[in-house]
Every structure is written in C-alpha cells, then in structure tokens.
Amino acid sequence: MTQNVSVDDETARQFLEGMLRIDIFEEETKERFGEGEIPGFVHLSGGHEGSHIGMGAAMGDDDWLAVGGARLIGQYIAKGVPLPDIMAELYGRVGGSNKGHGGQMHVSDIGRKLYGHAATIGSGQNPAVGLALAEEIQETDNVAVTTIGDGGTSRGSFHTALVFAAYWDLPVVFVIENNEWAISTPAESLSPDHLSDYGIPHKMATESIDGSDVEAVYHTVSEAIERARNGGGPTVIESRVARLVPHFEGDKETYRDTDEYERLKEEKDPIENYRERLLERDIVTETGIEDMIANIETEVKEAVEFARESPEPEPEAAYDHVYRTPLYGQGENQ
Amino acid sequence: MTREITYVQAVAEAIDEELARDDDVILFGEDVEEFGGNFGETEGLYQKHGRDRVRNTPLSEIGIAGMALGAAVGGIRPVAELQFADFAATAGDEVFNQIPKQPYVSGGKLKAPLTIFAPSGAGIGAGAQHSQSVHSWLGNVPGWVVVTATTPYDAKGLFKSAIRDDNPVFFLPHKMLSETKGEVPEEEYTLALGEAAVEEEGDDVTVVATQLMFHRAREATADLDIDVEIINPRTFAPLDTETIAESVRKTGRLVVVDETVERYGTQGHIANEIVENDFFSLDAPPKTIGVKNVPIPLSPPLEQEVLPSADRIAAGIESLF
Numbered sequence: 001m002t003q004n005v006s007v008d009d010e011t012a013r014q015f016l017e018g019m020l021r022i023d024i025f026e027e028e029t030k031e032r033f034g035e036g037e038i039p040g041f042v043h044l045s046g047g048h049e050g051s052h053i054g055m056g057a058a059m060g061d062d063d064w065l066a067v068g069g070a071r072l073i074g075q076y077i078a079k080g081v082p083l084p085d086i087m088a089e090l091y092g093r094v095g096g097s098n099k100g101h102g103g104q105m106h107v108s109d110i111g112r113k114l115y116g117h118a119a120t121i122g123s124g125q126n127p128a129v130g131l132a133l134a135e136e137i138q139e140t141d142n143v144a145v146t147t148i149g150d151g152g153t154s155r156g157s158f159h160t161a162l163v164f165a166a167y168w169d170l171p172v173v174f175v176i177e178n179n180e181w182a183i184s185t186p187a188e189s190l191s192p193d194h195l196s197d198y199g200i201p202h203k204m205a206t207e208s209i210d211g212s213d214v215e216a217v218y219h220t221v222s223e224a225i226e227r228a229r230n231g232g233g234p235t236v237i238e239s240r241v242a243r244l245v246p247h248f249e250g251d252k253e254t255y256r257d258t259d260e261y262e263r264l265k266e267e268k269d270p271i272e273n274y275r276e277r278l279l280e281r282d283i284v285t286e287t288g289i290e291d292m293i294a295n296i297e298t299e300v301k302e303a304v305e306f307a308r309e310s311p312e313p314e315p316e317a318a319y320d321h322v323y324r325t326p327l328y329g330q331g332e333n334q
Numbered sequence: 335m336t337r338e339i340t341y342v343q344a345v346a347e348a349i350d351e352e353l354a355r356d357d358d359v360i361l362f363g364e365d366v367e368e369f370g371g372n373f374g375e376t377e378g379l380y381q382k383h384g385r386d387r388v389r390n391t392p393l394s395e396i397g398i399a400g401m402a403l404g405a406a407v408g409g410i411r412p413v414a415e416l417q418f419a420d421f422a423a424t425a426g427d428e429v430f431n432q433i434p435k436q437p438y439v440s441g442g443k444l445k446a447p448l449t450i451f452a453p454s455g456a457g458i459g460a461g462a463q464h465s466q467s468v469h470s471w472l473g474n475v476p477g478w479v480v481v482t483a484t485t486p487y488d489a490k491g492l493f494k495s496a497i498r499d500d501n502p503v504f505f506l507p508h509k510m511l512s513e514t515k516g517e518v519p520e521e522e523y524t525l526a527l528g529e530a531a532v533e534e535e536g537d538d539v540t541v542v543a544t545q546l547m548f549h550r551a552r553e554a555t556a557d558l559d560i561d562v563e564i565i566n567p568r569t570f571a572p573l574d575t576e577t578i579a580e581s582v583r584k585t586g587r588l589v590v591v592d593e594t595v596e597r598y599g600t601q602g603h604i605a606n607e608i609v610e611n612d613f614f615s616l617d618a619p620p621k622t623i624g625v626k627n628v629p630i631p632l633s634p635p636l637e638q639e640v641l642p643s644a645d646r647i648a649a650g651i652e653s654l655f
Contacts, residue, residue, distance in 0.1 A: 064408070099441035106439040115407060116440060123427045126397055130404020130412070137360065137386070137410055144404075157396045157427065164397040168389075321442035322476050323572060328499035329526030 006215050009283045011057070015214045016278055017292050018053035019271045022074040024296045025083060028304060029073065029090060033249055037308075038090050040103050045074035046245035047212065050270030051177055052078040054217025055145065055239075058225055062142045064135070066115040066128035069149030069177050070247065076107045079114045083299055084306035094317075095310030101321060113142075122148060122155030125174065129161050132170040132228075143171040143228040145221070151182025153195050162236070166202035171228035173221060174199070174236045177211060179243035184255040199236030211239030212270040242268035335520040342512040344486035345375045345451075348493035349413060351522065353383045356411060359497060362389040363398055363415030372417055373453055373512045395421045399428035399450060403436065406448035406502070413497055419454030419468045419506055433502045434477025447500045451493070454482075455508040455546055455593055456641055462629040465637070467545070470594035472504050473571040473603070479503040479527060480571040482544045486516035491525030492568060499527055508545035508593075528569045530577040536563035539587040539651055542578055542604055544568070547591045547642060554647035562651070570600060575607045579615075582608050586617035587654045591642050596624035618654040623647060 005012050026044045033042045045052060048071040056078025059065065067075045076086050081097060089096030090104050097107050108116030115131060118124035128146035135142040152158055153176055165172045176195045180187045192198060194208035205227060209216045217239055224235035242264040246253050253261075278284045284292075339347070352359045361379060363371075367390045370377035380388040391398050395416050402414040416422060422429045429450075437444050456465035472480045479501045483489035489507055496503040533548070538561040543551040548566055555562040563581050567573060582588050588608055590601040601622035608620060626640040 066404070097441070098439060098443065101441040102439040108436075108440045108444055110407070110440070110443050115404070116436065116444065118427075118432055120427050120431050123400065123432055126400020126428065127404030127407065127432065129397070130401035130406070131408040132404075133401060134405045134408025134410045137358075137405075138408075157400065160392075160394045160397040161400070163392050163394065164401055167392055321438045321440075323479065324437075324442075324445070324500045327479060327501065327527035327569070327572075328495040329524055330528040332526060333529075 003277055005277060005281055005283060006219065012278055012283050015053055015057065015218070016274055016284065016289070017296070018056070018078065019049040019214065019274065020292060021296050021299070022049045022052060022077050023271055024293065025077060025300050025303070026073055028300045030249060032304065039092050042090070042104055042249045043070040043072065043247065044245045044249065045071040047179060047242045047268060047270065048074055048177055050214035050274065051211040051217050051239045051241050054214040055175055055221045056080070057218050058221035059145055060142070062113060062140070063225065064113045064115055064128065064131040064142065064144040066124045066131060066144060066146040067117045068121065068124040068147045068152055070121070071177060072105060072107070072117060075147060076114065079109070080112050081107060081109045081114060083303035085109070087303040088307040088310045091307040091310065093307055093310035094313050095306060099317070100313045122152035122158050124148070125158050125161030126164065128172055129164045129170055132165070132172045133168065136170060141229045143173060143225050145173045145175060145225070147175045147177055149182065150176065150178040150180065150187035150190070150195055151185065153198060154190070159198065162199060162202050162204070165234040166204060169233040172234040173224045173228055174234065175221065176236065176238045177241055178238050179241045181243050181247070183247045194238045196236045196238035204233065205235040207235065208238040208240065211241040212268045212273065214270060214274055244269060336517040337520060338515045339486055339518050340512065341483070341486045341489050341507065341514050341516070342374050344490035344518055345493060345507055346377055346379065348490045348497070349376065350379055350382065352413070352494055352497040353379065353387055358409070358411045359413060360387050360389065360410060361413045361415070362391050364391055364393055364417055366390060366415055371415065373509060375453070375507070376415065395425035396428055399425035399433065402448045402450060403428065403433050403446055406446040407444055411447050411497065413449045413451065416450060416452040418464045419452040420463050420466045422452065422468050422471065430475055434475045438477055445500055446502050449496045449503045449505055451505040451507065453509040454506045455510055456630050456637060457510040457546065459632055459634055459637060461632040465630040467593035467625070469506055469570045470599045473600060477502065478571060479569065480506070481527060481569050482506045483508070484544050484548045484566050486514070486518050488525065488568060490518055491523055492527070495524045495527050498524070503527070510546050525568070528572055528574055530565050530567045530574040532563065532577065532581065533566045534562065534564040536561040536585065538562065538585055539589060539654060540565060540578065540581040540585045541651065542567060542588070542590045543592065545593060547593055550642065550644045551591055551647050554644040555651065558648060558651060560651060560655070573604070578604065579608060579612050582612055583615040586615060588616065588620040589623065589647070589650050589654065590620065591623040591647050591650070593641065594624055595627060596622065597627045599624045621650045621654055623650045
C-alpha cells in the first residue's frame with residue numbers, strides 16, 4: 001500500500017536523513033563496542049528511529065526532553081546533541097557531553113534542554129513534571145516531553161507522574177515507546193488495550209499510533225505539544241514500534257519467535273519503509289540517498305576520531321562534581 | 335536585637351523570608367497550605383505568598399521529590415517537604431539514585447538547587463515508621479548536603495542557607511524540638527553549611543551531638559565533674575571533620591552520640607575519622623552512642639529504652655576516665 005507523504009519535501013528528506021544518522025551512528029557504536037573500545041553496556045535503537053526523529057522534529061529548541069526507556073542514543077541525536085559529544089561520552093572520555101561521568105545511559109545537554117536519563121527505568125517522568133512546572137512558573141510557553149518504554153509503565157513512579165501532571169494541568173507530553181518487550185517480558189501481558197489508556201482516568205488526551213511511521217509520530221507529538229503550550233494540559237501517547245535489535249548488545253534473544261521477528265524486520269523497519277515511500281514519490285533519488293549516507297558516514301567517522309583522540313579523564317576527576325563548593329556561607333568567617 | 339521564638343517558628347520564618355527574598359523559591363508538599371504542616375512548620379505561608387508559591391501536592395513522596403529535582407534543573411529553587419524523615423524511603427529512587435547523582439553524572443553541567451526538609455527523630459510515640467533519624471542513610475549517598483537543626487537559631491540560619499545553596503540539601507529538623515524556645519536575631523542572618531559549631535568549650539572530653547541528643551548531652555554533663563566540650567556538627571555530609579579533630583587534639587577523648595541506629599551509623603563514621611587520622615591524640619578509645627539496633631517501638635518505656643538517654647550519655651562519658 002502506498003502511503004502519502006504529509007510533510008513538505010525538505011522536511012521529509014530531513015526525517016529520512018535523521019533516521020539514517022541514528023542507524024549509521026549506532027552501527028558504528030556496535031562495531032566499536034564489539035572491538036572493546038566502549039566500556040559498560042550498549043543498548044541500540046533499531047526500530048525506534050522513526051519515533052525518535054518524529055518526536056525530536058515536533059519539539060522546539062526550548063522544550064525539555066527527559067528521556068526514558070532503553071533506546072536512548074537515537075533520542076540524544078534527535079534532540080540535536082552533536083555526534084562527537086555523544087560518541088566521546090560512550091567512550092568515557094573528557095570530550096564527552098558529560099566528561100565521561102555519565103556514559104551511554106546518562107547523556108545530558110542542558111544547553112539543548114536535554115535533561116538526561118533516569119537509568120532506573122521509570123524514574124524520569126516526575127522530573128519531567130518538575131521541568132514543566134519550572135517553565136510554567138517562569139511564565140514561558142515551553143513544554144516538557146518525556147519518554148518511557150512499555151516496561152517502565154509498570155513502575156508506580158510513572159503513574160505518580162500522571163497524577164502530578166494532571167493535578168496542575170502541566171505542559172507535559174508523555175510518550176510511551178511500546179516495543180512490546182521489557183527485555184524478555186512481553187507487553188501484551190499487560191492489561192490495557194493501549195498503554196496510552198493509562199492517561200484516561202486522569203482525563204488526559206491519549207493517542208495510540210504506529211510509531212514506526214515518522215510522520216505519524218511527528219504529527220501526533222506536534223499536536224500534543226501545541227495543546228500543552230496553549231494550556232491544554234498533558235497528553236499520553238503510545239508510540240507502537242518494533243524492537244528490531246537485542247535489548248542490549250550481547251542479548252541472545254532466545255525468547256523471541258524467529259518467524260515473527262523476521263516479519264517485523266520486513267514490515268516495521270521505519271527507515272526502509274520511509275525510504276521506499278519517498279522514492280516512490282520522487283522526493284528522493286537513490287543517488288540522493290547514497291549521498292546522504294556518505295555524508296553521515298563521514299560525520300560518524302569524525303565522531304569516532306574525536307572520541308578516540310579525546311583524553312581519558314585524570315583519575316582525580318572522579319572527585320569533581322559531587323558538590324558545588326564552597327557550600328553556602330562556607331569559609332566566610334575564617 | 336534578639337527575641338525568643340520556638341524552633342518550629344524559626345523553620346517557618348526561614349521559608350517565609352526566602353519566599354519573600356527570591357521569586358524563584360517555591361514551597362510544596364503534603365498539607366503545606368491551610369493545614370500548615372503537621373508541626374505548624376508552614377503555618378501562614380500560603381495565605382501570605384499565595385497558591386502559586388505554596389502548593390499542596392497529592393500524597394506521593396515520589397512525586398514530591400521527583401518534581402523537586404526537575405523543577406530545580408529547570409531553573410527554580412524548590413523547597414519540598416516530606417512529612418516525616420522516614421518517608422525518604424517512600425521516595426527511595428528519587429532520594430537515593432536520582433537527586434544526589436544527576437548533577438554528578440552530568441559532569442557538573444546540571445544544577446539541582448533544591449531543598450527537601452523532613453521532621454526526623456523519635457520521642458513522641460510515633461512508632462517504627464515515623465520516628466527514625468535518617469542522616470546516616472543520606473550521608474551514605476554522596477551528592478546530598480545533609481543538615482540537622484539543634485536550636486531555633488540553627489533551624490532558621492541553616493535552613494535559609496540550605497535554600498540558597500546550589501546543591502541538593504536534605505534539611506532535618508527534629509520533631510521533639512518543635513516547641514522548644516531559643517534566642518533568634520531580629521535581623522536577617524544565615525549560618526554556614528559544612529561547618530560544625532563548638533557550642534560549649536571544655537578541656538576534658540569532646541562530645542559530638544546534634545538535634546535532641548545535643549540537649550540530652552547537656553543535661554547529662556550538667557552534674558558531671560568533667561569539663562566537656564560539645565561540638566554540634568550541623569552539617570553531616572560533607573562533614574566538618576577538622577573542627578571535631580581539633581577539639582579531640584585538645585581534650586584527648588571523644589564521645590559521639592547521635593539518634594541514628596548504632597549499626598553502620600554516623601557515630602562509627604565520626605569516631606573512625608578520628609581513629610584513622612588522629613589516633614595519637616586519643617587518651618581513651620572513642621565511645622559511640624546511638625539508637626539500639628532495633629526498629630523504634632511505640633510504647634514510651636520501649637521507645638525510651640532504645641534511644642540514648644541522658645544517663646546513658648553520662649555513663650558513656652564517665653567510662654572514658
């Protein structure tokens with residue numbers, strides 16, 4: 001079935017380019033992790049690229065993003081964090097966005113209003129409510145967008161955030177990226193028909209959409225942000241995606257049905273589907289896409305070079321940033 | 335000029351003055367509006383500063399603490415109340431994993447100038463889940479500035495500094511001290527965070543105590559023929575070890591009494607700082623006194639049994655001579 005393209009050609013090309021950027025960056029990340037260059041563990045975003053780019057494009061530069069779930073790198077890229085900053089952080093280097101103190105699960109960029117991540121899944125939504133409260137008190141029309149996976153919605157803290165956001169009708173957009181798997185636990189075992197239904201008792205606007213369609217995500221999140229900006233309160237969106245990668249690199253995925261997995265890769269790959277859609281409508285050409293890929297590969301290569309060349313932190317830096325010192329009044333009477 | 339006010343009035347004055355001084359300061363928590371807090375600590379603030387600045391929240395410490403973190407990162411200066419210090423545990427992830435660690439993992443780029451305050455301590459028959467002193471829990475998580483209040487003077491001056499500080503601060507008044515009176519200056523003042531106070535000077539033994547235990551230590555030493563120096567740490571994390579060490583270098587003896595549980599408590603940590611770094615200044619082994627290693631029971635005779643009493647403190651001091 002041929003789907004229409006509902007955005008202008010330039011925006012459509014940017015969407016494709018954005019998704020490719022995530023994919024190429026992450027493929028390289030996987031390689032570098034495999035070679036032992038990246039410490040810790042790595043979760044990749046395969047299948048979520050449309051949800052990330054659609055959401056990022058819907059947000060203004062001054063809107064907060066508090067990321068959640070496990071598919072993080074794509075969200076950092078979607079919020080505009082430069083690739084070298086992200087890659088150097090994955091490497092744990094001084095040039096990373098967080099000077100190596102955070103790593104893959106904690107990239108934050110306050111200047112770009114990327115709050116960062118609560119790596120204890122499901123704890124990022126109440127801070128997002130607080131970010132929205134701060135914007136309201138400062139009388140801006142900025143909003144806070146926060147993501148969570150299907151697994152995280154079982155945490156009480158997620159439901160508390162809905163209570164608090166509804167209590168003051170704060171400008172928060174909750175995006176649930178439902179990829180059907182909390183590591184190996186299927187979301188279909190959860191009771192709601194759609195996870196966005198969790199917003200219903202709080203009288204919030206709710207939407208459940210095909211999150212593998214970048215345009216659907218873009219339009220739905222844009223609408224929710226617009227509503228929040230204009231005092232219409234919070235929205236809960238379920239962005240239904242397929243997880244086309246292991247939970248983390250090294251997960252053998254013994255719990256997944258092979259045929260179903262192959263079917264999802266065939267049908268729910270946001271990049272491949274969108275690529276075909278744009279080609280069919282002559283919005284891009286094969287050559288155009290090849291150029292796009294070549295340019296992104298160069299960007300990613302430069303990001304890796306930056307990370308490799310960025311120094312390891314001095315061990316003493318472990319003691320930095322625990323406290324802002326002096327504490328209030330400290331040392332003034334000496 | 336000074337006047338006498340109660341400890342809980344001092345707490346309310348601190349918030350009131352900071353709300354008036356800085357538009358970025360807001361107060362929220364359960365029952366902070368008309369109800370005025372369980373001990374009267376937020377009385378009158380809602381009427382004076384309005385509902386935008388003083389907000390009742392739904393009943394969830396997770397929401398209160400999590401929202402405080404986001405609001406602080408978002409550029410305001412939240413003051414959030416948990417009704418009892420024990421409830422730090424009901425917001426466990428926010429209190430132990432999120433608030434103290436987010437500024438650090440951001441590489442210092444994220445600032446969280448928030449204050450959480452929560453009445454702590456035993457003695458009112460509130461039972462095992464409303465009586466604990468939690469500065470040992472919090473002190474074990476780097477990132478929190480942990481502050482206790484011992485007198486009305488401390489309560490006001492330290493709370494104002496806590497609100498102005500750019501770190502997450504956990505401020506712990508003691509519920510048994512709510513109605514105690516003390517001298518507080520008429521004029522504006524603040525007290526430094528991270529600095530212990532030498533409350534009484536003496537040459538024979540150093541007693542480290544805060545909150546209710548400070549007052550019990552004074553009671554305990556009143557009839558002793560021993561010249562006692564009493565140090566009030568005020569801030570437990572980061573701890574002003576130097577002021578304590580300097581005192582022990584003079585007295586040669588150390589007693590640490592605190593209302594945290596003895597096992598893995600503050601007492602052991604403070605004593606260890608001296609043993610490791612100033613061992614040869616000691617004329618006797620340090621004595622540590624705290625809550626016995628049981629949950630705090632309700633019945634008054636049981637409750638008093640597990641809390642350090644003036645007698646236990648006096649006996650502890652005398653055992654060093």
